[in-house]
Amino acid sequence: MPSDIIRYFREEMLPHIWCPGCGNGIVLRDIAVALERLNLPRDKVVIVSGIGCSSRAATYLDFDTVHTTHGRALPFATGIKMAKPDLHVFVIMGDGDASAIGGNHLIHACRRNIDLTAIVFNNSIYGMTGGQYSPLTAMGKKATTAPYGMFEPSFDICRVAEASGATFVGRSTTYHNQLLIRLIVEGAENKGFSLIEAVTHCPTSYGRRNKLPAPSDMVRWQKENAVLINKIRDGAAQLKEGQFTIGVLHRHEATEFTEAYMEVVRRARKQ
């Protein structure tokens, strides 16, 4: 158990705003542990977030932090990274933030393969506004705006990222938090756009309505339904209805965006 991550927190900002039993604190802790392992120069780390319960995570971390507007964290981060490519830019978003209002920005950040490490806190719901459905809410699940059950098909945000050009895509859960830490570290080390989906639990706005009233029920659900991608690839396991894969789901090599821009600079200077 790492002991020293408290130095990465703004202690004067605590206690946090999250409900008792919320999974966001686990993901935030895992981000801090990953930052400790990465051991990046403190002043070269920037944390950008959108709007939602999860996005408040940025404000607790003692780095340069930018809590932006709903859905727009990625274009803000794009401007920061492009203006100063030596910065290590982490982007914290909620599932609604990243896939609904910010969905277009997500696919274009992936397409550009800009060197950002995006962490999506997926609690399958709009937590902050009290439990409306998001594009990641599974069919049939209840939300305040889907009182008879979710009737829209949902996205698999990892597949969206992969199809859009992200060079590193991984998923883990608040139960599988050691894996989550490793994915954040590997994502940050990838020179290009990395997306890490952190499946987390929102007892207040999701669990209560979906027969998982206790936080422990929700974490147990994660344990029972997350299957390591390697087990599927090896044929050691098969995905059952409602289950999902975790691990490094995709990676490939491609030119990073700010490096591609340096080539533009070279061409412009030759003329």
Add this chain to the structure above:
Amino acid sequence: MRKPIEIRLMQGNEACAQAALDAGVRFFAGYPITPSTEIAEWMARELPALGGKFIQMEDEIASISAVIGASLTGAKAMTATSGPGFSLMQENIGYACMIEIPCLIVNVQRGGPSTGRPTAPAQGDVMQSRWGTHGDHPAIVITPWSVDETYYLTVKAVNLAERFRTPVILLLDEVIAHLREDVRKPDPRKLKLLERPRPSRDRNRFRPFGGALDEVPPIADIGMGYRCNYTGLVHDEAGHPSNSPEVTDQLIRRLVGKVEARREEIVHWEETFMEDAQVVVLAYGCSARSAMRAVKTARTQGLRAGMIRPTTLWPFPDKAVEKAAAMGLPVLVPEMNLGQIVLEVERLAAGRVPVKRLSRVDGQLFTPDEILAALKEGF
């Protein structure tokens, strides 16, 4: 050797782009839209060799976001757009006001609402440039009447954004943006350029959102080691979110106050023939060109007309109208909208002198004759 002033034939959009570069802008993010696109094209060509950054984003919301992001790192940053894109930017213009981040937003006005008439001039965004984003907030909005003035006011806009740590809007008219005219282009090394106030204090005592109601606090660039928090939530002097009524009140009053308290540094207008005037025309941007011709013709016909031409629309040049009203002069306000700046003139005239509006919303410029006729018709 470089001449101190070089006369160059330029298009309004080109003059704006070149002035921004000369004023130190090194980051541009935008999305193509008529009639502003030439600014993006100029930047795409010129910025890379200058070590600057150009990016075409996926929409205008992303563009203004990237601009604010770049400015957070200390870069002078801008975008350029027109009506529909300007509407999309509004939420994050408010964010820039709230976190006090300098940037330049050029809005080349076209006919609206909605898609309107992309290639026709209009002056319909005057109120939007003041109140487009929600909540009480500061606004600095500048509008030129010629290509030459576009160059100088763009430099001024970049400077004011830095000086006041706030977004500045340059409202261009479609006809000025696309007009080609001589520009007296100075040696850029001779321009007086301003930089945002930066901290010299130790990190623990640094208050990026602190100070008295008229203060512009210093701001650290991301990466400088100050580890600041920026949030669109109401925040205290250190940048921490707050629900305190006192903190809220102080923040909103200071955001507006820092600009209002220093109006004199910002507000500018030009007066012509005011010494002996019997009537006044108050006009801005392209409408002021027709108005100036009308005023001169009126004088040849025995009507002693004067003219007030604001280059700053917000804050509005209250004193100019106060003075005319005190002199008892009726004011004619020709605008290419159904009456926006005239509301300010009426407010300041406060019934002391007649104020008459003249509107065109057909995508055509005022002719000097119709302004002259309105003057002669009386008030």
